[in-house]
Amino acid sequence: MEQFEYKNYLDNIVLQLREQFVDSSLMVFNFRDEGKSLVSGLFSLYGITVKDYPCQYLGCPLLPLEMVLHFLRLSERWLMLEGQQNFLLMHCEKGGWPVLAFMLAGLLLYMKQYNGEERTLVMVYKQAPKELLQMLTTLNPQPSHLRYLQYICKMDDELEWPIQPIPFTLDCVILREVPNFDGVGGCRPIVRVYGQDFLTVDKRCNVMLPPSKPRKHARRYKQQADNISVKLNVGSCVQGDVVLECLHIDDSLEDERLMFRVMFNTYFIQSHILPLNFENIDVSWDAEQRFTKKFKAEVLFSEFDGESDASTEVASDYDDEVEVGSIDVFFEAVEIFSNLDSQEGQRDAEILSITSTECSPRAELMKTAPFSHFDMEIGLGGSQKNKIDGMVLSLENHSEFDVKELESLFAIAPKTKGGSKSDGASKSLGSKPDKVHLIDLRRANNTEIMLTKIKMPLPDMMSAALALDDSVLDADQLENLIKFCPTKEEMELLKNYTGDKETLGKCEQFFLELMKVPRVESKFRIFAFKIQFQSQIRDVRKNLLTVSSACEELRGSEKLKVIMEKILFLGNKLNQGTPRGQALGFRLDSLLKLTDTRANNSRMTLMHFLCKGLADKSPHLLDFYEEFVNLEAASKLQLKALAEEQQAVVKGLQKVEQELAASESDGPVSEVFRKTLKEFTDASGADVRSLSALYAEVGKSADALAYYFGEDPAKCPFEQVTSTLLNFVGLFRKAHEENIKQIEADKKKAQKEAEKEANQDRTPVKSKDGLVDRSPRSPFK
Structure with a gap:
């Protein structure tokens, strides 16, 4: 679709919505790839807000889940705005349909409009041909x-979002079938x-975490049993939203093909x-x-240790093709390997080296041995003997060593919560009792x-809050404090x-500090209102003055009045001989229909004809719109929203x-609070009364503007008047x-x-006697 056709397509959609839903507002969510967006520019002509979202993640x-939640909550607030009927238009540019379908399904589930994730998603998918997906x-x-x-x-x-993502070490991926x-x-x-590479300073940095092995160590596996497994070590640090890809490398180790992909969030990883x-x-x-329907896989994680670097195991070179044993043997081998004294266990350990080529026997030994680590490679070549470089080493007992002394000297002391000290030292210093947690974890x-x-002690924080000291606490911090005030339960x-309150957890200690102050949540809200009061007054007043100025500009424009008269003249001439041919006026939305009335034999519309006539006879009227300095800004404002903001200020005060009044009975704990609040109420009362008077005056001006254009404010409110005129x-x-x-x-x-005709006139012409006549030809015969 060409750009002008696309614009006409969107124009029709917007006009239909506004004609059918006169009192409604529209917001557009656009899903697109990087680059310039066509939609934002087109909708800006109508004063419609456009929110852009990407159409893919890695x-x-x-x-990402946090972005999804932002979309859901923003949509919910827009659609559920009290006293106003809003519409949400979801649009995608090239390549954005898959993510739009997901976001729409998520919104329907989040708003409780549908039940069942798969049923809802399939229903949305069906809104477009399957071939498109x-x-x-x-x-x-x-x-x-x-x-x-x-x-x-x-x-x-x-659940408070954004949540703190849970970091893990992604240990390995196990394929249960090849x-x-x-x-x-x-x-x-x-x-x-x-x-997201959360180990870097820039948290916005999305990177590819290291693959489990270099390509040269990638091995081929083939199926030889009903149940087989392949373990692929990874060793990457992951947190938040993760995309995992499993790829197949061809024999040349150059070309690769994506076998499957999984996207998940670590917050929901269980066990x-x-x-x-x-x-x-x-x-x-x-x-x-x-793939067969029996295919299964597991992604295994372990707790992330921030003090140790995540490493990637590099295997030695193997044969190109390896047969994989059964999954039952795999787990049996790992379990038996912890007991190296058994000859049968050693035979099963040999199977382990074939079954799980990614699993290091040395690593298993380190997990089970309760002694200090001695860096010695262990082979599994024999039943009771160890082979190293062809030398046969006996594993018989050697009597010259005192085994009990060896164990006592090199045993690792169990770690305690107090540190790595011995039990005796821990007891002598006294161990800290475990914290008691009463609140939901x-x-x-x-x-x-x-x-x-x-980042301040709780008593200092409460002192600043009761003193209403906005140099210590800001609005965002207060908003968080309000969210985390203790409930009645x-x-x-x-x-x-x-019990001993000193043993309570940090959250419980925080709640106890808040409970020392009567109606602490109410006081936090009052503090937040005080911080935002002047900015709220300033913003509402500025918007009201914009509306008032726009009304004065439109009603005072003589040029606009003359243009309206000429439009009425054109309409009566076109309707001559019909009951509408002697109209004394016209509806305001008729202004937008001038482009729909086209001439019989050209692409000219009535709007083009109007502009042509003005340019020929009244060119001084062509710049009439330059008088409307505040029209565009006013068209983006909603009087209902301004009324709600003005009422919020009044009710807040x-x-x-x-x-x-209630704090009078609080006692000394609220003494500073009462004094500071009294000074605030004395100064802010006049500002609120002035704002209320301005709002009443602007409301009358907005109604008068509708009447000026012959419209009923109840049917054609200020928002529709300014939007129509701006369009x-x-x-x-x-x-x-x-x-x-x-x-x-x-x-x-x-x-x-x-020029073409002139060139033809100068074309050389031969005379009858053969001479060239270069003189211009006479137009007469």
Whole structure:
């Protein structure tokens, strides 16, 4: 679709919505790739807000969970705005349909409009041809889409976002069955992990975390049993949203092919494992030929140790092709290997070196041995003997060593919570008792995260809050404090606790500090209102003055009045002989229909004809729109929203006065609070009364503007008047510019025709006697 056709397409959509839903407002969510957006510029002509979102994250047609939640909450606030009917238009540019479909399904589930993640997603997918999804994505994104829809449905309303993502070490990926990607029933797999590198300073940096092995160590596996497994070590540090890809490398170790992809968030990892099957991995659309329905895999994690660097194990070179043993043998081998005294265990350990080529026996020994580490490579070549470089070493007992002394000297003391000291030292110094946690663990963790951002002792924080000292606490910090005030149930829980309060956790200590102040949440809200009061007054007043100025400019414009008279004249002439041919006026929205009325034999519209006539006879009227300095800004304002903001200020001050009266009985704890608040109420009362008077005056001006154009304010409110006039200005200017271009084009065309005719007149002509006559030909015969 050409750009002008696309603009007309969007114009029709917007006009239809505004005609059908007169009192409604529109917001557009646009999903696009990087680069210049066409939609933002087009919708700005109508004064419509456009929010842009990306259409992929690290190659996967999904968005990070935090961005998804931002979209959901913003949509909910817009659609549920009290006293106003708003509409949400979701649009995608090239390649954005898959992520738009996911976001729409997520919104329907989040707003409780539909139940069932898969049913909702399939319903949205069906709004477009299936071929479109296959054309835009090489892998079927439905499994990852469903996983993130399940995340959305699991989110608790009390969960504070953004949450602190949980860091893990992604240890390995275990394939329970080898897919067929080499044509002979096997594959040569490697793993790549993409995500946020939280070990760097720049948290916005998305990188590819190291693959499990260099390509030269990638091995081929083939199926030889019903149940087989391949373990691929990774060793990458992951946190938050992660994209994991498993690829097949061909024999040349150059070309690669994506076997499957998984996107997940570490916050929802349970028991350090992410189980997968064929139904919940993103695979190619023809993957059934390469995977069986029995395919399963697991992604294994361990706790992230920030003090130790994540390393990647590099295996030695092996034969090109390896047979893989059964999964049952794999786990049996790992279990038996911890007991090296058994001859049968040693035989099974030999199987381990074939079954799991990624699993190091040395690593297993280090986990089970309770002694200091001695860096010695261990082989598994014999039943009771160890082979190193061809030398046979006996494992018989050597009597010259005192084994008990060896164990006592080199045994590792068990770690205690107090550190690495011995038990005797720990007891002599006294160990700290365990903290007592009464509050829900998730809420307690979120509370402690919030407190780390305030960075001051709790008593100092409360003193600053009661003194209403905005140089110590800002609005964002107060907003967090309000969110984490204890509930009635939590306060009862703490009041009924009879143990030593010093042993309580940090969250409980914070709640106890807040409970010392009566109505602490109300006081926090009053403090937040005080901080934002002057900016609220200033913003509302500025917007009201913009509306007032726009009304004065429109009603005082003589040029606009003359243009309206000429439009009425044109309309009556076109309708001559009909009942509408003697109209005394016209509806305001008729201004936008001037572009719909076209001439019989040209592309000219009535708007072009109007501009042409003005340019010929009244050129001084062409710049009428320059008088409307505040029209565009005013068209973006909603009087209902301004009314709500003005009422919020009035009600806020009323709550301040109520809290001031209630604090009289608080005692000394609220003495500074009362004094500071009294000074604030005395100064702010005049500002609120002035703002209320201005709002009443602006409301009358807005109604008068509608009456001025012959409209009923109840049916054609201020927002519709300004939006219509702004659109009319845009269409008028566009038509005038097109007229100028057409005039220039006609001049060039006439000039070329004149030059062509002149050249023909100078063409040499032969006379009868053979001489060339170079004189111009006479136009007469």
